[in-house]
Amino acid sequence: MNIVRYIRVSTQGKTKEDYSLKCQEDEIKVYSEEQGLYLISIFREEFNSGVKLNGGALEKDRISLQEMLAPLVICPR
Template identity: 50%
Template sequence: MNVIGYVRASTQGQAKDGYSLAYQLDEIQAYCKQQGWTLLQTFYDEGISGAKINEDTLEVDRGGLQNVLHYLSSNKVDYVLTLNTSRLWRSDIVKVLIHREFKKYGVDIKSIEQPQYSIYKKDPSDLLINGLMELLDQYQRLEIAMKLRRGRNKKAQQGGYAGGNVALGYKVKKGKKAIEVDNRQASTVQRVFERRKR
């Protein structure tokens, strides 16, 4: 079997949850060795959500996944091998788009943690189990987003820096979660206010 690997981590925090890129790659290499499969190449997406799409073109907006599709267009591959399907998608629309593209090239998905998964198989039990796992993935993604949003709102309400763009006259030091005055920009802001008073 000729396979290509795909690994994705959407945040630095995923390393703590067992989804670091290095961990996924090790699992893929070990699985190929165990099965006697040829791992042709591995593609990566780091720091990108599994639910991200380009709404204008209705394409999955990930460089590594686009490289997978480009590779499939000119190479014979049996499977795209991944730790689990949540590495490929975290929403129904992305799942549909990936299924469509993989079917175009006659390739299937092999998930290490979901060994019965196939985009071609129509077994009702497998469909139910895999569907439940995907629902749990989507639920987890939405729950994490909600908790992050609440945390940012709380920090902002307490006068802290909650991320995002910093107002002119302030800066964020790398590695710190607080803003401080940028003296160079602050003098510009002061001049603007002085001119406005005139």
């Protein structure tokens, strides 16, 4: 099965913990191999909290996530 993954680190402080993009990527690669999955691409978001204040409303702003989801076609049931 072909898969894509999305990884994200919201703050620079997280990169010093076991939550860095490199750590996440390594874990995903190992898991994919163990499960027999073919990893096509990893979409990365670094130092982006994903939320910003816009006129009093919270707005999602995760560019890599949007890029990953863009090719998907959602069909109504």
